[in-house]
Every structure is written in structure tokens, then in C-alpha cells.
Amino acid sequence: MKIKTARVIVTCPGRNFVTLKIETDEGVYGIGDATLNGREKAVASYLEDHVAPILIGRDARRIEDIWQFLYRGAYWRRGPVTMTAISAVDTALWDIKAKAAGMPLYQLLGGASRDRVLVYGHANGADIEATVDEVGRYMSLGYKAIRAQSGIPGVKGAYGVARGKMYYEPADAAAPTETVWDTTAYLNFAPKLFERLREAHGPVIELLHDIHHRLTPIEAARLGKAFEPFRLFWMEDPTPAENQEAFRLIRQHTVTPIALGEVFNSIHDCRTLLEEQLIDYIRATVAHAGGITQLRRIADLAGLYHVRTGCHGATDLSPVTMGAALHFDLWVPNFGIQEYMMHTEETDAVFPHAYSFDDGYLHPGEAPGHGVDIDEKRAAKHPYDPKQLPVARLTDGSMWNW
């Protein structure tokens, strides 16, 4: 089964997505997500200019060999652009292999380890009471786990709060929107949000929170401690993770579980974190962490250290990633939770998919492959629209981590 064509499709049904479609000489095709929010064209070029020409004629069944060929063969290993491109190829090839076998991808991975996939939704509000109401609304929709983010008094453009729309879409302008970050205001505020959420919604609902890399390790340790009475499912990305050892300090001070890794693209990004049991959930996902091939290695390493998966699933990952991730989630033995932000109707129309939501859980469906397709005619109606992620500055004007 030889690769005949490898084409990149860039479309913007409300937000930008980059998709790789690989066709074989036997008529079976597969698709992979190559979206890197705010840097889409870099991956599109990497694939079109450097990867597609060297894929033609290769045996599509040799997924592992093609992964190694692209990883070792680039010489310049790792990095988000390279690894997103490799992820797209890998996802498309797994799609092809499962379609050729006439099986849903999870069967090929080893079969279902559970009946359905627990997901968490995103509730956010301009202030505490609006966030309390939003969490209540998600509960009434059946969600068992909910991420809560709130506007902070005196902080302009706090992370995770939608501007009047249902979906939080941070990449909102061709030049980055400048937001202001006030650590003191946040640290004083965040425990109050969770105290009020527990008071309003009781002890059972799982509550999650994303700090989005904003704190220093010692600040994160203090916040984790302050959160303890409110039993969070996790606090996410408390501090940037280039320095994996920094998490030792956070770990010494708090039992609030830690989730990390949506920006990771390599197993090496999380080796110390896993081996020293410095985190509880690993958020690497199919689109940015080397596809199914590397993600299952990361999950296996994590499993040795009681770390469970919590794949990234924001709307800047296309339905193709969501579909592939759900097959992975249904199989992976040390599954924890899956992030789920609904895509818009326009996006769902461009990417018809077999997965479905019911009562707080998702299921990938039984269609052969990963169960997600692309409607190229519809995709062509939505041209690329340049958008970048915001940046953050401290109150004195210094650049900070968005």
C-alpha cells in the first residue's frame, strides 16, 4: 500500500485548522491534524515543502518506520513545528491502517479498557457568581467534571474568560492582544472562587482549574495549599515546565493534584516529571506530541509512576485530534480524563465525525479508522484568517507568560 499523495488543507470555519490528507494507491486515505494555534503556516510549510515530497511512494503500513524516518531524518529533532507535522503524518497513517483493517482505531490499539471516556467541560464567567451559574449549567448538561475560570476584579482580560460568547477563543487578532496579569490579585481571588463553588455545588462534582503558566514555583505551592480544602481534581500548568525540577518545590508543599503538558512535544519534556512523580496527569495529546506512536510511549512511561492521562482538547485542536484522542483514551490503561470544548457547528460541518457526547462522557464511535473526515468543498469556503494568541504583561509592563 503506497502513499500516492499527501496534501495540506488549511481552512478557517471560525478558527484556523491545518489538516493533512494522505491518499494511497489502494484508495484508502487517512487524515491528521497539523494545527499549531497562531503558527499554522509554519507547520503547513514544513509538511508541504519538506515532508510531503519524501512520503510519496513509501509503504503507508510502516507507521513506526515513517515516524523514525521523519524524527531522526530531520536531524533537527523535536520542537512544536516539527512534532506537529510528524503527529499529523502519524495520525493519518493510523487512520489508514485501521480503515484498511476495517476496525475502529481503538481496536487496533488493543481494544477498549472502558465503556466511555470521562470528559471535562469549560465553565467561565465575568465574576464569581457568573462562574457559579455556568458550572451549574454544565452540571445540568450532564458534565461530571468542569473546569472553572473567572474574571478577576481589577485584572483586564484574565485567562480563560470568554468575551460574551459561548466559546473561549483566545487567538483573536492578527497581532497579539495585550493582557495584564496581576499575581497578587489572582492569588487573593482564586481560593475564594473554589470556596464559593463548593458551597454552591457540593463536594461531588469534579472541579478543575487552569493557571496557564502564570505563577512562580513558590507561588504555585502556596496556591495549591490554599486550594486543598476545596478538593480540586487538578490545578493545571501552575508554572512553566522548561525546568522540570522546579516541580519538586511545589510537590513538597501541596497535595492538590497537578496536570501538565499541553505544550509538550516530546517524551523528554516529561521524563523527570514522570520519574520523580512530580505530576498527576499528563496533558500531551495526539496533535502536538508525536501522534499516537509517541503518545502511547509517554502514557506507558507515565503508568509506571501512577500518572494518568488528561489529553489537551481545546478548540484549537481540530475534531481530527479529538477523534484520535478518544480512541486513545478508550484504550489507554492509565486514562484519567479528556478535555472537551465543543467545536462550533461550522467546524463540525467541515469535519464530520463519529464521536458523540452523552451524560458527561464521550465515545469515539465504531467507524473504521479514527472516525473523522474532512469535507473539502466546505473547507474551501473558509479561507485562512491570520490570528495570534494574546500576550501578557505584568502591571509594571514587563512581559510575562500568557
Ligand SMILES: O=C(O)[C@@H](O)[C@@H](O)[C@H](O)[C@H](O)CO
Ligand atoms: O487547557 C486549555 O485548554 C488551554 O490551556 C488551551 O486553551 C490553550 O490556551 C490553547 O490551546 C492555546 O492555543
Ligand SMILES: [Mg+2]
Ligand atoms: Mg491549559
